[in-house]
Amino acid sequence: MSERAAKVPPAEEEQDDDQITDSAAPDAATEDAAETESEGPEPVTSGAESVVRALENAGVEYAFGVQGGAIMPVYDALYDSDIRHVTMAHEQGAAHAADAYGIVSGEPGVCLATSGPGATNLVTGIADADMDSDPMVALTGQVPTEFVGNDAFQETDTTGVTTPITKDNTFASDSDTVGSDVSEAFALAGEGRPGPTLVDLPKDITKGETDREPDAPKVPDTYEVQERADPEIVDAAAERIENAARPVLMLGGGVIKGEASEACREFAIEHEIPVITTMPGLGSFPEDHELSLEMAGMHGTGYANMAITHCDTLIGIGTRFDDRLTGGIETFAPDAEVIHVDIDPAEISKNIHADYPLVGDAETVVEQLSEAVDTSPEAKKWRAQCQQWKSDYSMAYDAPEDEPVQPEFVVEALDEATSDRAIVTTGVGQHQMWACQYWTYTEPRTWVSSHGLGAMGYGLPSAIGARLAADDDQEVICVDGDGSFLMTLQGLSVAVRENLDITVAVLNNEYIGMVRQWQDAFFDGRHSASDYDWMPEFDKLAEAFGARGFRIDDYDEVADTIEEAVAYDGPSVIDVHIDPDANVYPMVPSGGDNGQFALAEDQL
Amino acid sequence: MKRGLDGPEPEERPTPAGRRNKQGIRIDPEVEATHEPRRTVISALVEHEPGVLSDVSGLFSRRQFNIESLTVGPTEDEDRARITIVVEEPDPGIDQVEKQLRKLVAVISVRELEPDAMRRELALIKVNAERPDQVAAVADMYDGKTVDSSPETATIEVTGARQKIEAAIDTFSQFGVREISRTGTTALARGTDQTAASSTAQSADEANHERHHSQVADDD
Ligand SMILES: Cc1ncc(C[n+]2csc(CCOP(=O)(O)OP(=O)(O)O)c2C)c(N)n1
Numbered sequence: 001m002s003e004r005a006a007k008v009p010p011a012e013e014e015q016d017d018d019q020i021t022d023s024a025a026p027d028a029a030t031e032d033a034a035e036t037e038s039e040g041p042e043p044v045t046s047g048a049e050s051v052v053r054a055l056e057n058a059g060v061e062y063a064f065g066v067q068g069g070a071i072m073p074v075y076d077a078l079y080d081s082d083i084r085h086v087t088m089a090h091e092q093g094a095a096h097a098a099d100a101y102g103i104v105s106g107e108p109g110v111c112l113a114t115s116g117p118g119a120t121n122l123v124t125g126i127a128d129a130d131m132d133s134d135p136m137v138a139l140t141g142q143v144p145t146e147f148v149g150n151d152a153f154q155e156t157d158t159t160g161v162t163t164p165i166t167k168d169n170t171f172a173s174d175s176d177t178v179g180s181d182v183s184e185a186f187a188l189a190g191e192g193r194p195g196p197t198l199v200d201l202p203k204d205i206t207k208g209e210t211d212r213e214p215d216a217p218k219v220p221d222t223y224e225v226q227e228r229a230d231p232e233i234v235d236a237a238a239e240r241i242e243n244a245a246r247p248v249l250m251l252g253g254g255v256i257k258g259e260a261s262e263a264c265r266e267f268a269i270e271h272e273i274p275v276i277t278t279m280p281g282l283g284s285f286p287e288d289h290e291l292s293l294e295m296a297g298m299h300g301t302g303y304a305n306m307a308i309t310h311c312d313t314l315i316g317i318g319t320r321f322d323d324r325l326t327g328g329i330e331t332f333a334p335d336a337e338v339i340h341v342d343i344d345p346a347e348i349s350k351n352i353h354a355d356y357p358l359v360g361d362a363e364t365v366v367e368q369l370s371e372a373v374d375t376s377p378e379a380k381k382w383r384a385q386c387q388q389w390k391s392d393y394s395m396a397y398d399a400p401e402d403e404p405v406q407p408e409f410v411v412e413a414l415d416e417a418t419s420d421r422a423i424v425t426t427g428v429g430q431h432q433m434w435a436c437q438y439w440t441y442t443e444p445r446t447w448v449s450s451h452g453l454g455a456m457g458y459g460l461p462s463a464i465g466a467r468l469a470a471d472d473d474q475e476v477i478c479v480d481g482d483g484s485f486l487m488t489l490q491g492l493s494v495a496v497r498e499n500l501d502i503t504v505a506v507l508n509n510e511y512i513g514m515v516r517q518w519q520d521a522f523f524d525g526r527h528s529a530s531d532y533d534w535m536p537e538f539d540k541l542a543e544a545f546g547a548r549g550f551r552i553d554d555y556d557e558v559a560d561t562i563e564e565a566v567a568y569d570g571p572s573v574i575d576v577h578i579d580p581d582a583n584v585y586p587m588v589p590s591g592g593d594n595g596q597f598a599l600a601e602d603q604l
Numbered sequence: 605m606k607r608g609l610d611g612p613e614p615e616e617r618p619t620p621a622g623r624r625n626k627q628g629i630r631i632d633p634e635v636e637a638t639h640e641p642r643r644t645v646i647s648a649l650v651e652h653e654p655g656v657l658s659d660v661s662g663l664f665s666r667r668q669f670n671i672e673s674l675t676v677g678p679t680e681d682e683d684r685a686r687i688t689i690v691v692e693e694p695d696p697g698i699d700q701v702e703k704q705l706r707k708l709v710a711v712i713s714v715r716e717l718e719p720d721a722m723r724r725e726l727a728l729i730k731v732n733a734e735r736p737d738q739v740a741a742v743a744d745m746y747d748g749k750t751v752d753s754s755p756e757t758a759t760i761e762v763t764g765a766r767q768k769i770e771a772a773i774d775t776f777s778q779f780g781v782r783e784i785s786r787t788g789t790t791a792l793a794r795g796t797d798q799t800a801a802s803s804t805a806q807s808a809d810e811a812n813h814e815r816h817h818s819q820v821a822d823d824d
Contacts, residue, residue, distance in 0.1 A: 163659060164666050168709040171655070188709065222651065222712050302611055310620055321628075334622030334630065346703035349696060352628035393611040585609045595619055600608025 044213060047172075048073035048206035050179030051139065051199075052081050054214035058186040060110050062086060062101060062468050064094040066121075068114020069154065070141025073206035075112075086468070086498060088461070089490035091118050095125020096458050096488070097465030099134045099196075100448045104423060104469035106259070108135035108189040108197075115141045116154030119200075120161065124455050126196045127165040131452025132280060133257060135194035137185050138162075144204040145173070158200045167195030172205050179214025187217035192225035193344040194257055225343060229358035229365045237315075237339045237356035238372035244313035246335075246382040247273045250296070253280025253451070254318015254342060256444040258362030261285070264317060267366055271376040274386045276304040278319050279436060280451045286442040293386060297325040298588045299433040302393025302597055305588065307386050308333055309595035313377075317341040318362045321351040322452065323590070331593035341365045393586070393599070395437060401555050404579035407431065407507045410558060411438040414477055414505060417562045422475040423448060423466045427459035427484020429514040431507040433584040435479040446474075457487030460504060464491060467500045475566060478504040482535050483512040489541070495571035496546040503565045504573045506538050509580040517583045521604045542573035550574040627696045639694030643672065645717045645791045646701060649800040651710040652678065652685040659708050660687055669693060669701050673725075673788030684712065686800065688790045713800045721799075723791040726763045729773060732780040733758040739779055746772040757782060 044050045051074055055063065064086045067075055078085050088094040091113045098109030113122045119140040129136040143152040159169045168188050172178040178201065185197040241247060249268050255261055261284045268275045268291055275285045276296045287294050296304035308314070314336040319325070326332040332352060340347075340354035341362055348357040358365050397408040411434050415422075424439055425448040426432040432449060441447055448466050450458040463478040470476055485506050495502055509516075515530040539549030548568050550561045552575070565572040586597040589604055598604045625631045625638055650656045657676050664671050672690040679686050691701055698716065705714045717723075729748075733739055733756060743750055743760045746768065752759040762772045766789060773784060793799040 159655065160658070163655075163662055220709055223709050302609070306617070310618070329626060329628050330624050332624060332628070334624060335620045336622075337630075344707070346700065346707055348703075349628070350700060350703075353624070353630065353696075393609065396609060581607075583607060585607075593619070595617060596614040598608075598614065599611050603608075603614055 043211060044179070045209060045211065046073065046077065046206065047175035047178040047201075047208045047210055048077040050175070050210055050212060050214050051182050051201065051206060052077040052083070054179040054182035054186065054217075055083055055110060056081060057183065057214060058217050059107065063110040063112055064088050064097040064101070064465065065112030066091050066094060066114070066118060068118045068141060070115035070143055070203045071112055071118065071139070071201065072141070073203060074139065074141070074201060085112075086464070086494065088464075089493050090488065091121030092124050092457065093461035093464070093488055093491045093494070095122045095136070095138065096128065096455075096461035097468075098136050098138070099125055099129045099132075100425060100462035100465030101469045102129070102135040102194070103448050104445050104466045106135075106257075106445070108137045108186055108194070109465060109469075110137045110139070112139045113141070114154065115143055115158070116156045119156055119158040123161065123165070124453070124457075126162055126198065128450050128453040128455050128458065129196040130165045130167070132253065132450070133194050134196070135190040136196040137182070137189050138166075138196060138198040139182065140198060140200050141206075142171070142200045142202040145202045146204070148202065159198070162198050165196070166198050167193075169198040169200065171200045172202065175205050175208030175210040176212040178205050178210075179212065183214045183217040184220060187219045188223065191219050191223070193254070225361075226345075226359050227361045227364050229341070229360040229368055231368070233356055233358055234365070234368045234372050237358060238369055238374075240313055240337055240339065240356060241271070241315065241369070241373050241377060242375050244377040245379060246310060246312040247377050247379055248307050248311040248314055248336075249273045249275045250278065250308070250314060250316045250319060251275060251281040251284040252278045252317060252319025254362050255281055255284040256318075258318055258343065260317065260362035260366055261444040263363050263366040263370070267370050270370075271373060272379065272383060273315070273377070274307055274383060276300070276307060278322070278325050279449070281319065282436060282447040283441040283444045287440045288442060290387075291383075293390070295436055296594065297322075298327070298590070299437065299584050299586065300588075301395055301437070302586045302599070303386060303389035305586070305594040305597050306389045306393070309593070310385075311336045313337055313339065315339045315341070316352075317366065318343075320347050323351070326352065327588045327594045328591045331595070399555070405552065405555055405558065405576065407434045407509075407576075407578045407582050408438045409555070410505060410507060410552070410562075410576050410578065411435055411479060413558050413562050414479065414566075415439045417559075417566050418475040418477060419473070421446060421471070421473070422477055423470055425449065425459050425462040425466055425476065425478045427480045427487075428454045428456045429481040429484060429512065430509075430517060430582070430584050431479050431481040431484070431513070433514075434507070437584075456481070456484040459484055460488050460491045460495070463502045463504065464495055464498075464500060467502055476500075476502045477566075478502060480504055480506045481513060482506055482508040482510065482538070483532055485538065486535070492542060492545040492547055492571060492573070499570050501569055502571045503568075504542075504571070505562070505565075506573065506575050507578050508535060508538065508575055509578050509582065510535055511580055513580075513582075514584070520583075521589075521601060538573050538575035542571075548572035552576045627694065629696075639696060641670070641692050641694050641697070643690060643692045644698055645721060645723060645789060646689045646691060646698075646705070646714060647717055647791060647793075647800045648687045648689070648705055648714045649679070649712045650685050650687055650708075651712065652683050653710060656685065656708075656710045657687070659710065660705065663704055663708065664689075664701075667700070667704060669697065675788045675790045677790065686790075688788075690789050715800045717791055717793055717799065718797070721791050721793050723765055723789050724763055725766055725769050725787055725789045726761065727769045727773070727784060727786040728759055728761055729776050729781060730757055730759045730783040731776050732756065732782065735779065739776075742772075742775050742779075745775070748772065
């Protein structure tokens with residue numbers, strides 16, 4: 001992961017700590033450096049310029065944000081920069097867009113907000129990035145230092161508010177070092193276990209004069225990451241794998257963030273070990289491969305949950321054993337010895353005890369394991385059992401032509417209409433689960449969703465961030481719910497202004513459906529505040545924003561409408577009127593036994 | 605209208621016999637195996653910068669660690685402070701306290717102290733002084749020092765292990781205790797043993813190897 005942080009400023013090697021260099025570099029190491037050197041970046045004159053220089057040095061191409069009083073000096077400095085600032089309609093959108101940018105590109109996404117309400121509006125997005133370990137840098141304006149603590153206009157204790165939801169945050173206190181603070185925040189966000197970092201920028205500090213160039217992005221000395229796992233434990237784990245009768249490889253989001261998908265695929269295929277993924281791990285292993293059992297957990301497939309419950313060796317990589325995955329701890333993989341690979345030592349034995357704790361970078365440790373495993377486990381019977389479960393608990397849905405449109409059908413149609421590299425973003429609710437279950441993920445960094453926080457409203461802004469990070473030939477599809485879309489749909493104005501090629505498919509059930517499903521199952525069908533029958537017509541709303549609007553009511557409209565919307569070169573919204581009573585199955589009730597998933601409501 | 609997926613119903617499926625306890629450790633279902641909490645002292649060396657203490661205390665409250673006391677003060681190095689924390693948690697919880705602390709960027713090193721570490725607390729005890737001689741005698745018993753006296757009150761400073769302080773307070777209560785202020789425990793490892801090393805190198809490695817001091821610290 002260190003390559004990411006290694007983007008040093010072109011002229012960095014020539015810069016002395018306290019001396020601005022405009023001198024030519026006779027020993028410029030690379031052509032790039034020589035080129036930039038000859039153009040000669042203007043020396044910084046203010047804290048704000050130093051902040052922007054730090055972003056440039058880190059290779060930032062896009063930043064998402066909203067203007068405001070306390071952050072104005074930074075925006076003024078951005079005016080002269082090549083960094084493309086995308087003005088969002090709401091700061092929550094800025095944070096989600098930056099988050100998604102980080103997921104798709106692997107580089108920290110950047111968001112900016114002013115003090116007070118600007119900063120608090122970022123909070124949901126920062127918390128989201130924190131829960132999902134997404135690399136992100138948030139820069140917030142702050143009232144001038146002399147007013148701090150006085151309840152000044154638009155003052156919020158931003159570092160205080162965000163301490164529990166950031167990997168690290170800093171209150172900048174000096175114009176000379178503010179640029180370096182940002183460099184460090186950038187390095188920290190991407191290094192080791194990624195996460196959001198924040199720098200709070202008092203206006204006097206950014207306005208203040210300085211000629212200090214920021215230091216190169218570098219993590220503080222107190223932050224150390226272990227790359228390689230202990231060889232003795234690797235050997236012991238390898239032996240366990242060789243002797244396993246019922247092994248399962250469980251790939252989490254850390255596999256994707258650690259660029260370990262390839263290594264994990266090779267390992268699984270070489271030793272013929274069945275693979276399940278967690279929700280954040282979707283895409284780490286091709287779901288169309290025979291060994292794939294797809295996703296486990298609350299709404300995971302029946303076969304993945306059977307496999308996880310009955311395995312004798314569970315190799316969990318880059319996963320934090322979230323309760324939506326494990327169900328009740330007592331019944332989670334109760335016969336399994338657990339091999340746990342994670343770069344964050346604190347994840348080891350936090351929720352599920354690790355019999356073989358392997359702290360290190362996912363890719364490196366999987367390579368270590370590969371080397372140490374000499375013979376593949378004899379698990380033919382187990383694999384056959386897994387295949388049997390695949391047919392016993394196959395994912396299917398009833399879609400007779402005369403019924404209202406089933407959401408699963410729409411998700412499959414979207415998948416079919418797009419390439420393998422298409423990126424899916426979602427809101428939170430039933431639609432998100434259908435998007436997990438009925439889309440066939442084959443590539444890492446194509447699944448962008450709010451896993452740990454479960455933040456409704458994530459879909460559209462994250463599609464904006466994903467679009468800007470994605471390659472041109474990758475379609476970006478937002479599968480949204482009507483309730484979720486309503487929370488951040490003002491972002492359409494941004495998509496239209498920037499002419500972003502995004503297709504939003506709103507699975508409109510006029511309910512906040514996941515809540516309705518739980519009310520039916522656990523609250524005697526009392527639909528308290530879950531009826532959303534006052535929904536606007538999203539296709540018309542889209543047109544009002546200047547996007548293309550489509551509507552689907554019947555099966556025979558699905559394929560053609562989707563094709564047209566995906567083909568449209570710009571933002572489009574399909575208001576898909578689905579069966580309002582459709583529910584998500586299988587389901588493990590919270591805290592339940594994964595092997596006891598319900599296939600229908602009467603089994604809950 | 606039929607809703608849901610096909611497949612054998614939950615009751616028709618095999619279930620494994622194994623079980624885990626609340627801490628996610630596999631157990632023999634016949635034998636109850638929970639970890640009892642124990643009290644221990646954790647020492648952390650941190651960067652001496654604003655916000656560290658709130659980072660640490662915030663971490664404890666939001667993760668619901670059971671903290672008995674937390675003290676902080678400067679060290680021989682002016683850029684570093686030492687935080688001493690007395691926690692009462694089962695072993696897996698104590699491991700988590702250490703690991704979560706290490707995650708804070710401003711934390712340099714973290715260590716659980718051996719049960720024989722020196723642990724001291726200071727208390728100021730203000731008592732009614734109607735019987736000054738007896739108060740002085742009790743103060744003597746606990747190596748206490750009278751730091752303030754008035755016709756009605758005497759304030760005694762006592763230092764020592766937690767148990768000694770509690771015993772002192774207990775004995776002073778016969779006079780009527782007006783107010784107490786205690787610092788909480790601070791501690792150092794014995795001899796040449798370093799309380800908290802100035803390098804972070806060992807930390808991730810420790811997560812690989814589960815260490816267990818299962819001995820309960822008995823205050824000296
Ligand atoms: C910001 C936020 N508020 C509330 C919730 C609780 N919640 C979880 S799912 C859900 C329903 C989502 O409804 P919708 O977006 O319409 O999707 P559907 O379930 O109908 O597909 C709600 C309200 C949440 N996850 N996030």
